[in-house]
Amino acid sequence: MTLLFDKHAKPSIQEVMESGKFLITGEIGPPKGTDIDEMIHHIDLLKDKVHAMNITDNQSSVMRYPSLGTALIILERGGEPNLQVTCRDRNRLAIEADLLFAYTRGVRSVLCLTGDSVPVGDHKEAKGVFDCESVQLLQIIRNMEEGRDSGGNELQGGVKFYKGAIVTPEADPIEPQMLKFEKKIEAGAQWFQTQAVYDMDNFKRFMERARKINDKVKICAGLVLLTSMGAIRYMNANVPGVFVPDNLVKEMADAPKGEALNTGIRIMARQIRQCIDEKLCDGVHIMAIGKEDVVPKILEEAGVDITKM
Amino acid sequence: MIITTSKPFEEVLKELEGQDKVFIVGCGSCATTCETGGEPQVAEMKAKLEAEGKTVTGTVVYEEVCHELNTKRKFRENKEAVEAADGFLVMCCGAGCQSVREATEKEVHPACDTVFLGNILRQGQFVEKCSLCGDCVLEDFGAICPVTRCHKGILNGPCGGTDEGKCETDKEKDCGWTLIYNQLEKLGKLDRFKRIYGLKNWQASMKPGRVIFERKGEGGE
Numbered sequence: 001m002t003l004l005f006d007k008h009a010k011p012s013i014q015e016v017m018e019s020g021k022f023l024i025t026g027e028i029g030p031p032k033g034t035d036i037d038e039m040i041h042h043i044d045l046l047k048d049k050v051h052a053m054n055i056t057d058n059q060s061s062v063m064r065y066p067s068l069g070t071a072l073i074i075l076e077r078g079g080e081p082n083l084q085v086t087c088r089d090r091n092r093l094a095i096e097a098d099l100l101f102a103y104t105r106g107v108r109s110v111l112c113l114t115g116d117s118v119p120v121g122d123h124k125e126a127k128g129v130f131d132c133e134s135v136q137l138l139q140i141i142r143n144m145e146e147g148r149d150s151g152g153n154e155l156q157g158g159v160k161f162y163k164g165a166i167v168t169p170e171a172d173p174i175e176p177q178m179l180k181f182e183k184k185i186e187a188g189a190q191w192f193q194t195q196a197v198y199d200m201d202n203f204k205r206f207m208e209r210a211r212k213i214n215d216k217v218k219i220c221a222g223l224v225l226l227t228s229m230g231a232i233r234y235m236n237a238n239v240p241g242v243f244v245p246d247n248l249v250k251e252m253a254d255a256p257k258g259e260a261l262n263t264g265i266r267i268m269a270r271q272i273r274q275c276i277d278e279k280l281c282d283g284v285h286i287m288a289i290g291k292e293d294v295v296p297k298i299l300e301e302a303g304v305d306i307t308k309m
Numbered sequence: 310m311i312i313t314t315s316k317p318f319e320e321v322l323k324e325l326e327g328q329d330k331v332f333i334v335g336c337g338s339c340a341t342t343c344e345t346g347g348e349p350q351v352a353e354m355k356a357k358l359e360a361e362g363k364t365v366t367g368t369v370v371y372e373e374v375c376h377e378l379n380t381k382r383k384f385r386e387n388k389e390a391v392e393a394a395d396g397f398l399v400m401c402c403g404a405g406c407q408s409v410r411e412a413t414e415k416e417v418h419p420a421c422d423t424v425f426l427g428n429i430l431r432q433g434q435f436v437e438k439c440s441l442c443g444d445c446v447l448e449d450f451g452a453i454c455p456v457t458r459c460h461k462g463i464l465n466g467p468c469g470g471t472d473e474g475k476c477e478t479d480k481e482k483d484c485g486w487t488l489i490y491n492q493l494e495k496l497g498k499l500d501r502f503k504r505i506y507g508l509k510n511w512q513a514s515m516k517p518g519r520v521i522f523e524r525k526g527e528g529g530e
Contacts, residue, residue, distance in 0.1 A: 088461075092508065114468050117460050117478045128461065135465035136508050150508055168469035176490040176502070180466030183505055195469050 009047075009078035013109045014162040016051045017191060017218050021309050022276055023283025025082060025193070025220065026050040026295055028074070030065035039065070040073065042292040047079030049296050051306055054111060054193070054285065057084040061121020068098055068107075075106050082164065083107050086115030091131035092140060092150050099144060103159040111164040111193065112137040112184075135180070138163055138187035165189035167219075169197050169206035170243050182213050191218035193285040196235075198224075199245040200274060207280055220283035221275055225291055225298070226252055226264035265294055269301035276304070311339040311402040312427035312435045313346065316420055321354075322361060324418040325398065331363055332387075332394035334380075334409055335370035336401035342429065345421050346370075346400030354400060354420065366393040374405030377412070384412045443514025449501055451492035456509075458485030464506040466490075 016023050026046045031039055046053055053074055057067040071081035083102055085095060099110070118128040132140065132150075140150050147158040165184040171177035181192070197203040203221060210219060226232060226244065229252055235242045248267060255263035272284050288295050299305070325331060333351050340346030348370050355365045367390025371383050384391050396416035399406040402423040410417045427435035440457040446464070447454055456462045460478045467486035470477025474487040493502050 114461060114463055117468075117470065119478050130461045130463060131511065132508055133461065133463035133465060133468075135505060139505070139507065166469065171467070171469060171471055172473050173471070173487060173490070176467050176486055177469075177471070179490075179499070179502055183465055183503065187505055 008075070008080070008106060008108075010051070010080040012080065012162060013052050013082060013164075013191070017162075017282065021051075021306075023052075023218070023220055024050045024299070024304060024306055025052045025054060025283065025285045026292065027054040027056065027285070027287045027289075028070055028292070029056050029059055029289065030067065030070045032062070032064050034065070036065060036073070039070065040077065043074055043077050043079055046292060046295055047074070047077055049299055049306065050286070051283075052080040052082045052109065054082045054084055057086045057113070057115070058089055058121070059116075061088065061116045061118050061123065063121075063123055068102055071102065071107050072105055080109075081107055082109045082111055084111045084113060085137065086113045087130055087132050087134070087137055088115030088118065088128055091129050095132070095137065096140065096144065096149050099141065099159055099161070100155075103161070107161070109162040109164060110141065111166065112141070112189070113166055134165060135183050135187045138165060138184060138189055142188040162190055163188050164191050164193060166195060166222075167192050167210070168195040169203055170195065170199070174206075174209075178209055178213065181210065185214050185217050189217065191220070191282070193220045194222040196222050196224040196239075196242045196287065198226075198248055199243060200271060200280075202243075202245075204280060218282040220285045221271075221281050222285045222287060223268050223271055224287045224289065225268055225294070226260075227289075227291060228260045228264075229253055261291070261294065265298050265301060268298050272298070272302040272304060276302075310342060310427050310429055310435070311404065312424045312437075313340055313343050313402050313421035314424055315345045315350070315400075316422060318357060321398065321418070321420050325358070325363065325396065328396040328416060328418075329362075329364060330366050330393055330395045331358060332366050332391055332397050333358075333368040334374060334397060334399045334401070334405070335368065336374040336405050337370050337372040338374075338401075340374075340401035340405070340421065341370070343435070344433065346405075351400055354398070358398075366390040374399070374401050375408050377408045380405075380408045381412045441514065442509075442511070443518070444510050446506075446509075449504075449506070450489045451496055451498065451501070453485065453489045453492055455485055455489060458483070458488065460485075464509060466502065 028042055055067040055070040058064055067084050071083045074081040112134045114133040118126050141161055141163055144159045147155050167181045168177055232244050232249055236244055252263055275281055275284050286295055333354055335346040335351035351368050351370055355368055358365055367387050369383055369387055397409055398418050398420050399409050400420040406419045425437040426439055428438050437457055442456050455464055460476050467484055471484040474484050476482040476484050493499050
């Protein structure tokens with residue numbers, strides 16, 4: 001079978017994970033429009049600093065440049081993409097077709113998400129699709145790997161992806177979230193990235209629960225960069241499943257004028273170091289949300305160099 | 310119960326532009342309970358239209374406007390007023406409105422928006438618990454419908470947007486999946502929660518829906 005891409009410049013996420021290395025991933029948020037210069041700058045900045053880059057799929061239900069198109073740009077620039085696929089905007093036919101295309105163009109890792117609800121975004125009157133959801137999407141991919149689409153029809157050439165999923169350690173209540181985590185593994189999830197965690201003690205408790213359910217599946221902590229007190233207040237009030245604990249709020253509040261971002265960088269670097277030193281998890285996923293420029297600085301402060309890991 | 314809300318009166322007036330003589334239809338069933346098309350609302354609409362210079366040739370409120378044979382019968386009973394009208398204003402659900410459409414060649418105008426199949430909590434309070442999907446899944450989920458009571462209608466557990474058991478779209482709304490979890494736990498049937506639910510058949514009741522029951526004594530085809 002002819003695959004329409006050159007040799008991959010980087011090892012796949014699966015290869016990194018299976019070699020026992022601590023995985024470092026970053027995130028690219030595509031722009032709203034065709035001006036992709038800044039996004040390409042971020043890709044070039046991150047491609048050798050992280051093992052792979054997630055590409056968000058109409059993140060927060062806000063219409064943007066597509067995740068699949070961005071994944072191809074990352075490959076072209078010599079990086080490794082982790083393609084986020086949500087079920088909000090496409091039905092099972094559209095998702096399967098996209099996955100066939102992604103596979104032939106060298107995408108090797110897919111993160112399966114249900115997707116945020118439509119009304120939280122900027123196309124509030126759009127119809128939410130949700131023909132399937134994250135667990136069923138994992139099953140769809142597994143079927144496609146076995147050569148069948150979800151209609152039970154035989155594929156002329158299947159796919160092969162390292163199948164990722166997400167879990168929300170701060171969900172309230174947590175019990176049904178953990179049962180869903182278990183179902184995702186059963187449906188084929190090989191690795192997880194968590195939604196944002198700030199409270200490392202809560203994350204430790206989550207990891208204990210997760211390890212009891214399955215001690216083989218790979219789990220990476222999702223870390224979101226704190227940039228300002230305004231951002232913290234907004235997140236605590238508006239972002240589901242995100243809770244910035246008092247000690248970090250205080251640390252940010254105490255930062256001298258103009259030093260908030262540097263304080264956020266220091267906090268994340270410390271969290272990365274803690275994850276590595278205390279062997280809390282298998283990797284970290286850095287969400288800088290618009291401040292991708294500072295990711296190299298975060299990694300430097302954390303003393304992390306993927307070329308020397 | 311089909312839940313309706315009233316369209317703004319200005320919108321109704323716009324619909325009726327050029328229609329000077331109007332016949333008003335209200336419904337004695339759901340729209341009476343919703344207080345969108347019962348006797349009092351029809352009387353109020355009549356007065357408001359007359360104040361705007363319209364002639365109301367007649368009004369009628371009867372059970373189940375959606376019953377097409379009934380509607381035709383009611384129109385025959387009110388022949389004179391019906392024939393005198395330029396058009397019809399229907400104060401009930403979209404089904405009722407289209408039932409009226411089957412009974413006349415003249416213009417038919419909706420006075421309500423039809424919002425959902427609802428349960429009645431108390432007077433004037435309605436919630437949606439069933440979305441008429443045609444493939445009932447209640448047995449698997451402790452008789453709480455995830456298709457309806459989860460905003461995303463997902464079938465394998467809560468999304469990450471659950472917050473203190475409330476939905477990410479509206480803090481006033483319960484997370485359907487938290488309700489399902491609590492109910493299945495109470496029943497000692499969390500194994501059902503753990504079971505992976507495959508892709509749903511969204512075409513079980515293919516639009517436009519049609520059910521024809523075979524009547525006893527008449528035999529098959």
